[in-house]
Amino acid sequence: MSYECITTRVEGDKVAIITLNRPKQLNALNDQLMDELGAALKRFDADPAIGCMVITGSEKAFAAGADITAMAKFSFADAYKGDFITRNWETIRAIRKPVIAAVSGFALGGGCELAMMCDFIIAADNAKFGQPEIKLGIIPGAGGTQRLPRAVGKSKAMDLALTGRMMDATEAERAGLVSRVVALDKLQEEALGAALQICAFSQVATMAAKESVNRAFEGTLADGIAFERRMFHALFATADQKEGMDAFVNKRAANFTHQ
Ligand code: CO8
Secondary structure, eight states, X not given: OOOSSEEEEEETTTEEEEEEOOGGGTTXXXXXXXXXXXXXXXXXXXXXXXXXXXXXXXXXXXXXXXXXXXXXXXXXXXXXXXXXXXXXXXXXXXXXXOEEEEEOSEEETHHHHHHHHSSEEEEETTOEEEOGGGGGTOOOOSSHHHHHHHHHOHHHHHHHHHHOOOEEHHHHXXXXXXXXXXXXXXXXXXXXXXXXXXXXXXXXHHHXXXXXXXXXXXXXXXXXXXXXXXXXXXXXXXXXHHHHHHHHHXXXXXXXXXX
């Protein structure tokens, strides 16, 4: 499959790496890029050999936001009738296998929102996050006002959304937006290492863990706890649970078959 705005490759026969590739526009997101990203994610999600996906950008930019040139002349009717953003911009939410964002450089506006749609974010020490839409006379449109406060709390989310300032990697890690910060030249290695680690576990269990953690963001605590308990019980029906616990009891390495 050939793409123009992204590149894809598979590492170790099991990790799909998707690289945003509009370098001249600092990977600004347009419909074509998001359509290609959605298609690639769906393809890898359906591929039984793939256990985890990584979305990354360039050293200078993960993505500097939605393409302002493309949006500049939009009317309300254009945005509404064309279903801008909902169209195919949140496909990533429907992906069931784990997706890691490996972020270096700018992750602004839609770029920050795209990173937040991933399951967790590993950042290079030059990463900068922000929701600068306010400077353009708009507000975030793909979850920035919803996922950011859940990730970093109301005060910092308000600060970022109202002032448009950027937050560096250290601040983002302290605030809980990113899970790890590494040196820029170690970013890809770190993300691949995490992805390979995930692939070594039971795929049924990693998918169930992802679905359960996401419940914490999208429902009430009581619903999330009930969902987690049902998932936890259900995993006792898998061969991987028998294998994982037998391996522990018999002091050997587990060999998961993803069944
Ligand atoms: N859209 C289009 N082009 C862009 C964008 C963008 N978001 N960001 C940068 N570019 C282009 C610049 O126009 C420039 O092009 P050219 O070389 O032809 O002049 C090139 O990329 C390089 O940019 P700069 O020269 O500005 O590079 P600097 O290093 O000086 O600055 C910045 C980098 C700080 C990132 C700066 O480019 C900037 O502020 N960019 C805009 C950031 C922004 O406002 N982002 C929010 C956009 S709105 C949005 O994302 C709404 C989200 C909607 C939902 C999306 C769903 C996923």
